[in-house]
Amino acid sequence: MAERVIFHVDVNSAFLSWTAAYRVKVLGESLDLRDVPSAVGGDRESRKGIVLARSTPAKRYGVETGEPIGIALEKCPGLIVVPADYALYVEASRRFISVLRDFTPEVEQFSIDEAWADMTGTGGLYGSPLAAAELVRQRMREELGFTVNIGISSNKLLAKMAGDMEKPDKIHTMFPEEIEGKLWPLPVRDLFLVGRATEKKLRDMGIYTIGDLAKADPDLIARRLHKPGLQLWHSANGRCADRVLAIPHTNKGYGNSVTLPADVTDRQTACQVLLSLCETVGIRMRRDGRKGRCVSVHIRTADFQDSGHQRQLESVTDVTEELYRTACALFDELWDGRTPLRQLGVQVTRICEDSGRQFSLFDQGFGARYDRMTKMDRAVDALREKYGESSIFRARFAGQVDRQLAGGLSKERRTGVTKPV
Protein backbone atom coordinates (compact mmCIF):
# COMPACT_ATOMS: atom_id res chain seq x y z
CA MET A 1 0.00 0.00 0.00
CA ALA A 2 1.21 3.44 -0.85
CA GLU A 3 2.25 5.60 2.05
CA ARG A 4 -0.60 7.61 3.50
CA VAL A 5 -0.58 11.38 3.76
CA ILE A 6 -2.32 12.73 6.84
CA PHE A 7 -2.73 16.41 7.73
CA HIS A 8 -3.34 17.66 11.22
CA VAL A 9 -4.87 21.13 11.04
CA ASP A 10 -5.07 23.23 14.17
CA VAL A 11 -6.36 26.79 14.50
CA ASN A 12 -3.76 29.00 16.24
CA SER A 13 -5.16 30.06 19.64
CA ALA A 14 -8.61 29.43 18.25
CA PHE A 15 -10.93 31.39 20.49
CA LEU A 16 -8.72 34.43 20.48
CA SER A 17 -8.08 34.25 16.73
CA TRP A 18 -11.75 33.96 16.01
CA THR A 19 -12.72 36.86 18.24
CA ALA A 20 -9.88 38.95 16.81
CA ALA A 21 -10.73 38.11 13.21
CA TYR A 22 -14.39 38.86 13.88
CA ARG A 23 -13.58 42.26 15.30
CA VAL A 24 -11.27 43.19 12.46
CA LYS A 25 -12.93 41.60 9.46
CA VAL A 26 -16.59 41.78 10.41
CA LEU A 27 -16.88 44.73 12.78
CA GLY A 28 -14.17 46.68 11.01
CA GLU A 29 -12.15 47.53 14.12
CA SER A 30 -8.59 48.61 13.52
CA LEU A 31 -7.03 46.95 16.58
CA ASP A 32 -6.13 43.33 15.96
CA LEU A 33 -6.14 41.48 19.28
CA ARG A 34 -3.58 39.04 17.91
CA ASP A 35 -0.96 41.79 17.77
CA VAL A 36 -1.31 42.91 21.40
CA PRO A 37 -1.26 41.06 24.72
CA SER A 38 -4.83 39.85 24.98
CA ALA A 39 -6.84 36.88 26.20
CA VAL A 40 -10.28 35.40 25.96
CA GLY A 41 -11.56 34.88 29.47
CA GLY A 42 -14.45 33.15 31.15
CA ASP A 43 -16.95 35.09 33.18
CA ARG A 44 -15.33 36.18 36.45
CA GLU A 45 -18.66 37.03 38.08
CA SER A 46 -19.84 33.44 37.86
CA ARG A 47 -16.38 32.18 38.88
CA LYS A 48 -15.40 30.82 35.52
CA GLY A 49 -12.70 33.44 35.23
CA ILE A 50 -9.89 31.53 33.59
CA VAL A 51 -7.90 32.28 30.48
CA LEU A 52 -9.46 30.28 27.64
CA ALA A 53 -7.00 31.46 24.99
CA ARG A 54 -4.27 34.05 24.76
CA SER A 55 -2.46 35.87 21.99
CA THR A 56 1.17 35.27 21.11
CA PRO A 57 2.28 38.61 22.66
CA ALA A 58 0.46 37.62 25.88
CA LYS A 59 2.28 34.31 25.83
CA ARG A 60 5.56 36.22 25.98
CA TYR A 61 4.42 37.64 29.32
CA GLY A 62 3.96 34.09 30.56
CA VAL A 63 0.18 34.12 30.44
CA GLU A 64 -0.94 30.50 30.26
CA THR A 65 -4.17 28.99 29.06
CA GLY A 66 -6.25 27.76 31.98
CA GLU A 67 -4.89 30.04 34.68
CA PRO A 68 -7.13 32.48 36.57
CA ILE A 69 -7.54 35.88 34.95
CA GLY A 70 -6.39 37.58 38.16
CA ILE A 71 -3.01 35.90 37.93
CA ALA A 72 -2.75 36.63 34.22
CA LEU A 73 -3.37 40.33 34.93
CA GLU A 74 -0.62 40.32 37.53
CA LYS A 75 1.84 38.94 35.00
CA CYS A 76 0.70 41.31 32.30
CA PRO A 77 -1.10 44.40 33.65
CA GLY A 78 -2.05 45.75 30.23
CA LEU A 79 -3.72 42.51 29.19
CA ILE A 80 -6.92 43.05 27.23
CA VAL A 81 -9.46 40.46 28.36
CA VAL A 82 -12.40 39.88 26.07
CA PRO A 83 -15.44 37.69 26.73
CA ALA A 84 -16.00 34.42 24.88
CA ASP A 85 -18.59 34.23 22.12
CA TYR A 86 -19.46 30.57 21.68
CA ALA A 87 -22.02 31.15 18.96
CA LEU A 88 -19.27 32.70 16.85
CA TYR A 89 -16.82 29.91 17.64
CA VAL A 90 -19.29 27.24 16.58
CA GLU A 91 -19.90 29.05 13.31
CA ALA A 92 -16.17 29.49 12.70
CA SER A 93 -15.52 25.86 13.55
CA ARG A 94 -18.17 24.66 11.09
CA ARG A 95 -16.69 26.77 8.36
CA PHE A 96 -13.20 25.57 9.21
CA ILE A 97 -14.26 21.95 8.81
CA SER A 98 -16.22 22.61 5.65
CA VAL A 99 -13.20 24.24 4.01
CA LEU A 100 -11.16 21.15 4.89
CA ARG A 101 -13.87 18.97 3.38
CA ASP A 102 -13.40 20.83 0.13
CA PHE A 103 -9.95 19.29 -0.04
CA THR A 104 -10.78 15.76 1.03
CA PRO A 105 -13.90 13.94 2.21
CA GLU A 106 -11.89 12.14 4.88
CA VAL A 107 -11.95 14.72 7.66
CA GLU A 108 -12.06 13.78 11.31
CA GLN A 109 -12.89 16.58 13.70
CA PHE A 110 -10.92 16.14 16.92
CA SER A 111 -12.11 19.20 18.82
CA ILE A 112 -13.64 22.56 18.10
CA ASP A 113 -10.44 23.79 16.49
CA GLU A 114 -8.52 20.71 15.38
CA ALA A 115 -9.03 18.11 12.71
CA TRP A 116 -7.23 15.39 10.83
CA ALA A 117 -7.57 15.15 7.09
CA ASP A 118 -6.55 12.14 5.04
CA MET A 119 -4.94 13.58 1.94
CA THR A 120 -3.72 10.26 0.52
CA GLY A 121 -3.97 10.17 -3.24
CA THR A 122 -4.59 13.87 -3.74
CA GLY A 123 -1.19 14.41 -5.36
CA GLY A 124 -2.77 14.69 -8.80
CA LEU A 125 -5.13 17.39 -7.55
CA TYR A 126 -2.95 19.61 -5.43
CA GLY A 127 0.61 18.47 -6.01
CA SER A 128 2.96 17.54 -3.22
CA PRO A 129 1.69 17.42 0.38
CA LEU A 130 3.55 20.64 1.12
CA ALA A 131 1.90 22.42 -1.78
CA ALA A 132 -1.50 21.15 -0.69
CA ALA A 133 -0.89 22.31 2.87
CA GLU A 134 0.12 25.70 1.57
CA LEU A 135 -3.21 25.87 -0.30
CA VAL A 136 -5.18 24.95 2.81
CA ARG A 137 -3.32 27.50 4.89
CA GLN A 138 -3.85 30.20 2.28
CA ARG A 139 -7.56 29.51 1.98
CA MET A 140 -8.04 29.62 5.73
CA ARG A 141 -6.24 32.91 5.98
CA GLU A 142 -7.84 34.62 3.01
CA GLU A 143 -11.31 33.21 3.18
CA LEU A 144 -11.87 32.84 6.90
CA GLY A 145 -9.41 35.39 8.23
CA PHE A 146 -7.48 33.26 10.71
CA THR A 147 -4.28 31.24 10.68
CA VAL A 148 -3.70 27.53 11.16
CA ASN A 149 -0.81 25.19 11.82
CA ILE A 150 -0.59 22.15 9.61
CA GLY A 151 1.33 19.01 10.47
CA ILE A 152 2.01 16.55 7.68
CA SER A 153 2.95 12.92 8.10
CA SER A 154 2.01 9.39 7.23
CA ASN A 155 -0.11 8.77 10.32
CA LYS A 156 -2.35 10.68 12.69
CA LEU A 157 -0.02 10.71 15.64
CA LEU A 158 3.01 12.07 13.80
CA ALA A 159 0.83 14.61 12.00
CA LYS A 160 -0.40 15.88 15.35
CA MET A 161 3.10 16.04 16.77
CA ALA A 162 4.20 17.99 13.70
CA GLY A 163 1.23 20.34 14.01
CA ASP A 164 2.19 21.15 17.59
CA MET A 165 5.68 22.31 16.68
CA GLU A 166 6.51 25.97 16.13
CA LYS A 167 3.46 28.26 15.87
CA PRO A 168 1.66 30.22 14.49
CA ASP A 169 0.80 30.01 10.80
CA LYS A 170 3.36 27.30 10.03
CA ILE A 171 3.52 24.05 8.13
CA HIS A 172 5.68 21.23 9.46
CA THR A 173 6.36 17.73 8.24
CA MET A 174 7.25 14.75 10.35
CA PHE A 175 7.62 11.70 8.19
CA PRO A 176 8.96 8.53 9.83
CA GLU A 177 12.47 9.21 8.56
CA GLU A 178 12.45 12.57 10.35
CA ILE A 179 11.48 11.22 13.77
CA GLU A 180 15.00 10.98 15.06
CA GLY A 181 15.79 14.61 14.35
CA LYS A 182 12.46 16.26 15.08
CA LEU A 183 10.51 14.13 17.53
CA TRP A 184 13.06 12.45 19.75
CA PRO A 185 14.73 15.54 21.21
CA LEU A 186 11.39 16.83 22.56
CA PRO A 187 10.57 16.40 26.27
CA VAL A 188 8.42 13.36 26.89
CA ARG A 189 5.60 15.56 28.16
CA ASP A 190 5.05 16.85 24.63
CA LEU A 191 4.10 13.41 23.38
CA PHE A 192 0.41 13.04 22.58
CA LEU A 193 -1.49 11.55 25.54
CA VAL A 194 1.31 12.04 28.06
CA GLY A 195 -0.05 14.04 30.98
CA ARG A 196 1.35 15.20 34.27
CA ALA A 197 0.94 11.84 36.01
CA THR A 198 2.48 9.78 33.22
CA GLU A 199 5.31 12.26 32.87
CA LYS A 200 6.21 11.77 36.51
CA LYS A 201 6.21 7.99 36.21
CA LEU A 202 8.39 8.15 33.14
CA ARG A 203 10.77 10.60 34.82
CA ASP A 204 11.09 8.20 37.73
CA MET A 205 12.27 5.64 35.21
CA GLY A 206 14.86 8.07 33.89
CA ILE A 207 12.95 8.86 30.72
CA TYR A 208 13.07 12.55 29.94
CA THR A 209 12.74 12.86 26.19
CA ILE A 210 10.57 11.13 23.61
CA GLY A 211 13.75 9.57 22.27
CA ASP A 212 14.48 8.02 25.71
CA LEU A 213 11.02 6.48 25.64
CA ALA A 214 11.43 5.20 22.10
CA LYS A 215 14.69 3.47 22.99
CA ALA A 216 13.43 2.10 26.29
CA ASP A 217 12.69 -1.59 26.80
CA PRO A 218 9.00 -2.12 25.96
CA ASP A 219 8.68 -4.89 28.54
CA LEU A 220 9.83 -2.57 31.27
CA ILE A 221 7.44 0.15 30.14
CA ALA A 222 4.57 -2.34 29.98
CA ARG A 223 5.31 -3.55 33.50
CA ARG A 224 5.19 -0.03 34.95
CA LEU A 225 2.52 1.61 32.80
CA HIS A 226 0.65 -1.42 31.50
CA LYS A 227 -1.12 -1.32 28.17
CA PRO A 228 -1.32 2.45 27.75
CA GLY A 229 2.45 2.51 28.35
CA LEU A 230 3.03 0.19 25.45
CA GLN A 231 0.84 2.44 23.35
CA LEU A 232 3.04 5.38 24.31
CA TRP A 233 6.14 3.43 23.44
CA HIS A 234 4.74 2.79 19.96
CA SER A 235 3.81 6.47 19.71
CA ALA A 236 7.33 7.51 20.61
CA ASN A 237 8.54 5.33 17.76
CA GLY A 238 6.10 7.05 15.48
CA ARG A 239 3.83 4.09 15.03
CA CYS A 240 0.10 4.65 14.88
CA ALA A 241 -2.39 2.61 12.91
CA ASP A 242 -5.49 4.68 13.62
CA ARG A 243 -7.48 5.64 10.58
CA VAL A 244 -8.94 9.07 9.95
CA LEU A 245 -12.57 8.56 10.91
CA ALA A 246 -14.81 10.71 8.76
CA ILE A 247 -17.79 9.30 10.65
CA PRO A 248 -17.22 9.72 14.38
CA HIS A 249 -17.67 7.03 16.98
CA THR A 250 -20.95 7.17 18.80
CA ASN A 251 -20.95 8.62 22.30
CA LYS A 252 -19.87 6.24 25.02
CA GLY A 253 -21.53 8.36 27.64
CA TYR A 254 -23.53 11.49 28.17
CA GLY A 255 -22.46 13.84 30.91
CA ASN A 256 -22.85 17.44 31.94
CA SER A 257 -21.42 19.41 34.79
CA VAL A 258 -21.67 22.93 36.06
CA THR A 259 -19.47 25.21 38.14
CA LEU A 260 -21.82 27.13 40.39
CA PRO A 261 -21.85 30.91 40.77
CA ALA A 262 -21.73 30.40 44.57
CA ASP A 263 -20.84 27.38 46.69
CA VAL A 264 -23.72 25.08 47.53
CA THR A 265 -24.13 24.12 51.17
CA ASP A 266 -27.64 22.72 51.37
CA ARG A 267 -29.15 19.59 49.93
CA GLN A 268 -32.16 21.27 48.40
CA THR A 269 -30.14 23.57 46.17
CA ALA A 270 -27.77 20.76 45.26
CA CYS A 271 -30.65 18.55 44.20
CA GLN A 272 -32.08 21.34 42.12
CA VAL A 273 -28.76 21.63 40.31
CA LEU A 274 -28.70 17.87 39.82
CA LEU A 275 -32.18 18.02 38.34
CA SER A 276 -31.15 20.69 35.86
CA LEU A 277 -28.15 18.57 34.86
CA CYS A 278 -30.32 15.46 34.48
CA GLU A 279 -32.64 17.44 32.25
CA THR A 280 -29.77 18.38 29.95
CA VAL A 281 -28.33 14.87 29.90
CA GLY A 282 -31.80 13.38 29.33
CA ILE A 283 -32.57 15.71 26.44
CA ARG A 284 -29.29 14.87 24.74
CA MET A 285 -29.81 11.13 25.12
CA ARG A 286 -33.36 11.23 23.86
CA ARG A 287 -32.36 13.32 20.89
CA ASP A 288 -29.82 10.67 19.91
CA GLY A 289 -32.31 7.88 20.61
CA ARG A 290 -30.10 6.22 23.19
CA LYS A 291 -30.41 4.97 26.73
CA GLY A 292 -27.95 4.23 29.48
CA ARG A 293 -27.66 1.88 32.39
CA CYS A 294 -25.07 3.40 34.68
CA VAL A 295 -25.55 6.77 36.39
CA SER A 296 -22.70 8.57 38.09
CA VAL A 297 -22.48 11.79 40.05
CA HIS A 298 -19.34 13.74 40.75
CA ILE A 299 -18.75 16.68 43.02
CA ARG A 300 -15.94 19.16 43.46
CA THR A 301 -15.63 20.87 46.79
CA ALA A 302 -14.73 24.51 47.33
CA ASP A 303 -11.10 23.47 47.88
CA PHE A 304 -11.00 21.47 44.67
CA GLN A 305 -11.34 17.96 46.04
CA ASP A 306 -13.04 15.74 43.49
CA SER A 307 -15.06 12.67 44.23
CA GLY A 308 -17.61 10.54 42.46
CA HIS A 309 -20.05 7.72 42.87
CA GLN A 310 -21.92 5.50 40.43
CA ARG A 311 -24.67 2.94 40.27
CA GLN A 312 -26.08 0.43 37.82
CA LEU A 313 -29.79 0.57 37.11
CA GLU A 314 -32.04 -2.46 36.73
CA SER A 315 -32.87 -1.46 33.21
CA VAL A 316 -31.67 1.09 30.69
CA THR A 317 -33.32 4.48 30.81
CA ASP A 318 -33.49 7.94 29.29
CA VAL A 319 -36.15 9.31 31.62
CA THR A 320 -35.16 12.54 33.36
CA GLU A 321 -37.09 11.68 36.49
CA GLU A 322 -35.36 8.32 36.88
CA LEU A 323 -31.95 9.84 36.26
CA TYR A 324 -32.72 12.50 38.83
CA ARG A 325 -33.82 10.08 41.54
CA THR A 326 -30.75 7.97 41.05
CA ALA A 327 -28.53 11.04 41.00
CA CYS A 328 -30.03 12.28 44.28
CA ALA A 329 -29.58 8.90 45.95
CA LEU A 330 -25.96 8.83 44.80
CA PHE A 331 -25.43 12.37 45.93
CA ASP A 332 -26.74 11.61 49.41
CA GLU A 333 -24.27 8.76 49.74
CA LEU A 334 -21.46 10.87 48.39
CA TRP A 335 -21.82 14.14 50.25
CA ASP A 336 -21.28 14.68 53.96
CA GLY A 337 -23.91 17.42 54.06
CA ARG A 338 -21.50 20.14 55.16
CA THR A 339 -18.62 20.68 52.77
CA PRO A 340 -19.33 23.57 50.39
CA LEU A 341 -19.59 22.39 46.80
CA ARG A 342 -18.25 24.23 43.82
CA GLN A 343 -19.07 21.93 40.95
CA LEU A 344 -21.61 19.18 40.33
CA GLY A 345 -21.79 16.72 37.47
CA VAL A 346 -24.03 13.94 36.24
CA GLN A 347 -22.98 11.29 33.75
CA VAL A 348 -24.75 8.35 32.15
CA THR A 349 -22.68 5.53 30.70
CA ARG A 350 -23.12 1.97 29.43
CA ILE A 351 -25.10 3.38 26.57
CA CYS A 352 -27.10 1.28 24.16
CA GLU A 353 -29.50 1.94 21.33
CA ASP A 354 -33.04 2.69 22.38
CA SER A 355 -34.40 -0.71 23.38
CA GLY A 356 -37.35 -1.92 25.36
CA ARG A 357 -37.45 -1.80 29.12
CA GLN A 358 -37.12 -4.82 31.33
CA PHE A 359 -39.97 -4.36 33.79
CA SER A 360 -39.54 -5.81 37.22
CA LEU A 361 -42.22 -7.75 39.04
CA PHE A 362 -41.20 -6.15 42.30
CA ASP A 363 -40.97 -2.61 41.07
CA GLN A 364 -43.96 -0.96 42.65
CA GLY A 365 -42.69 2.56 42.51
CA PHE A 366 -41.20 4.18 39.50
CA GLY A 367 -41.36 1.27 37.06
CA ALA A 368 -45.13 1.32 36.99
CA ARG A 369 -45.08 4.91 35.82
CA TYR A 370 -42.27 4.44 33.34
CA ASP A 371 -44.37 4.55 30.18
CA ARG A 372 -46.13 7.70 31.25
CA MET A 373 -42.87 9.39 32.19
CA THR A 374 -41.42 8.48 28.82
CA LYS A 375 -44.36 10.04 27.05
CA MET A 376 -44.12 13.13 29.16
CA ASP A 377 -40.42 13.57 28.40
CA ARG A 378 -41.10 13.24 24.68
CA ALA A 379 -43.87 15.83 24.89
CA VAL A 380 -41.70 18.27 26.84
CA ASP A 381 -38.83 17.79 24.39
CA ALA A 382 -41.16 18.48 21.47
CA LEU A 383 -42.49 21.64 23.10
CA ARG A 384 -39.00 22.91 23.84
CA GLU A 385 -37.91 22.14 20.33
CA LYS A 386 -40.80 24.08 18.86
CA TYR A 387 -41.30 26.97 21.25
CA GLY A 388 -37.91 27.38 22.90
CA GLU A 389 -36.26 25.93 25.96
CA SER A 390 -38.03 28.14 28.46
CA SER A 391 -41.50 27.52 27.03
CA ILE A 392 -42.08 24.79 29.59
CA PHE A 393 -40.37 24.10 32.90
CA ARG A 394 -40.80 22.27 36.15
CA ALA A 395 -42.58 24.20 38.89
CA ARG A 396 -39.40 23.84 40.89
CA PHE A 397 -37.67 26.27 38.57
CA ALA A 398 -40.45 28.87 38.70
CA GLY A 399 -38.90 32.31 38.76
CA GLN A 400 -35.50 30.99 37.68
CA VAL A 401 -36.22 29.44 34.32
CA ASP A 402 -32.71 30.20 33.11
CA ARG A 403 -31.41 27.65 35.60
CA GLN A 404 -33.48 24.71 34.44
CA LEU A 405 -30.95 23.30 31.99
CA ALA A 406 -27.49 23.37 33.51
CA GLY A 407 -24.26 22.24 31.97
CA GLY A 408 -22.78 22.97 28.59
CA LEU A 409 -21.43 26.42 27.97
CA SER A 410 -24.16 28.02 25.94
CA LYS A 411 -27.20 27.12 23.95
CA GLU A 412 -25.14 26.85 20.80
CA ARG A 413 -22.74 24.56 22.48
CA ARG A 414 -25.42 22.12 23.58
CA THR A 415 -26.21 21.33 19.97
CA GLY A 416 -22.93 19.44 19.91
CA VAL A 417 -19.91 21.23 18.57
CA THR A 418 -17.75 18.21 18.12
CA LYS A 419 -20.36 16.32 16.20
CA PRO A 420 -20.28 16.37 12.41
CA VAL A 421 -21.60 19.57 10.91
Add this chain to the structure above:
Amino acid sequence: MEQKNRPVEMISICSTEGRILPVRFRFEAEDRSIRTVQISEVVSSKEISYVGVEAILYICKVKMEELERLLELKYTVRTHRWVLFRVIY
Protein backbone atom coordinates in the same frame (compact mmCIF):
# COMPACT_ATOMS: atom_id res chain seq x y z
CA MET B 1 -19.72 59.40 8.28
CA GLU B 2 -16.47 58.26 9.82
CA GLN B 3 -18.08 55.63 11.99
CA LYS B 4 -17.54 52.13 10.67
CA ASN B 5 -20.13 49.41 10.47
CA ARG B 6 -23.12 51.76 10.57
CA PRO B 7 -26.43 49.88 10.35
CA VAL B 8 -28.57 51.03 7.43
CA GLU B 9 -32.05 50.36 6.12
CA MET B 10 -31.86 49.05 2.59
CA ILE B 11 -34.06 48.63 -0.45
CA SER B 12 -32.57 45.92 -2.63
CA ILE B 13 -33.46 43.79 -5.63
CA CYS B 14 -33.41 40.02 -5.37
CA SER B 15 -32.94 38.87 -8.94
CA THR B 16 -34.40 35.69 -10.43
CA GLU B 17 -30.91 34.19 -10.28
CA GLY B 18 -30.79 34.78 -6.54
CA ARG B 19 -28.46 37.74 -6.67
CA ILE B 20 -29.04 40.61 -4.30
CA LEU B 21 -28.41 44.12 -5.54
CA PRO B 22 -28.56 47.18 -3.28
CA VAL B 23 -30.59 50.07 -4.67
CA ARG B 24 -31.18 52.72 -2.05
CA PHE B 25 -30.54 53.01 1.66
CA ARG B 26 -31.09 55.36 4.55
CA PHE B 27 -29.49 55.86 7.94
CA GLU B 28 -29.56 58.16 10.88
CA ALA B 29 -26.88 60.85 10.65
CA GLU B 30 -25.04 62.41 13.61
CA ASP B 31 -27.56 65.27 13.76
CA ARG B 32 -30.35 62.69 14.08
CA SER B 33 -31.72 63.51 10.67
CA ILE B 34 -32.56 60.61 8.35
CA ARG B 35 -30.44 60.62 5.21
CA THR B 36 -31.44 58.70 2.12
CA VAL B 37 -28.81 57.69 -0.40
CA GLN B 38 -29.35 56.43 -3.92
CA ILE B 39 -26.82 53.95 -5.25
CA SER B 40 -25.75 54.97 -8.73
CA GLU B 41 -23.54 51.97 -9.49
CA VAL B 42 -22.52 48.68 -7.93
CA VAL B 43 -18.87 48.51 -8.86
CA SER B 44 -18.21 45.02 -7.55
CA SER B 45 -19.46 42.44 -5.12
CA LYS B 46 -17.99 39.37 -3.49
CA GLU B 47 -19.05 36.72 -1.04
CA ILE B 48 -17.00 36.54 2.11
CA SER B 49 -17.16 34.33 5.16
CA TYR B 50 -14.63 35.59 7.63
CA VAL B 51 -14.68 33.49 10.82
CA GLY B 52 -17.62 31.62 9.32
CA VAL B 53 -19.87 34.69 9.13
CA GLU B 54 -21.29 34.59 5.63
CA ALA B 55 -21.77 37.97 4.07
CA ILE B 56 -21.77 39.75 0.73
CA LEU B 57 -19.59 42.78 0.31
CA TYR B 58 -20.56 45.45 -2.24
CA ILE B 59 -18.48 48.33 -3.47
CA CYS B 60 -20.91 51.01 -4.58
CA LYS B 61 -20.81 54.47 -6.09
CA VAL B 62 -23.24 56.94 -4.58
CA LYS B 63 -23.94 60.64 -4.82
CA MET B 64 -24.07 62.49 -1.52
CA GLU B 65 -24.32 66.26 -1.29
CA GLU B 66 -23.24 66.68 -4.89
CA LEU B 67 -20.15 64.56 -4.23
CA GLU B 68 -19.47 61.18 -5.67
CA ARG B 69 -18.41 58.70 -3.05
CA LEU B 70 -17.32 55.10 -3.02
CA LEU B 71 -18.73 52.98 -0.20
CA GLU B 72 -18.42 49.45 1.08
CA LEU B 73 -21.81 48.03 2.00
CA LYS B 74 -22.17 44.66 3.61
CA TYR B 75 -25.08 42.25 3.80
CA THR B 76 -24.87 39.55 6.48
CA VAL B 77 -26.69 36.48 5.24
CA ARG B 78 -27.73 34.99 8.56
CA THR B 79 -29.03 38.12 10.21
CA HIS B 80 -30.33 39.83 7.02
CA ARG B 81 -28.69 43.05 8.14
CA TRP B 82 -27.11 45.70 5.98
CA VAL B 83 -24.28 47.87 7.21
CA LEU B 84 -22.30 50.68 5.73
CA PHE B 85 -18.95 49.03 6.39
CA ARG B 86 -16.71 51.93 5.41
CA VAL B 87 -16.35 54.95 3.18
CA ILE B 88 -13.52 54.48 0.73
CA TYR B 89 -13.49 58.12 -0.42
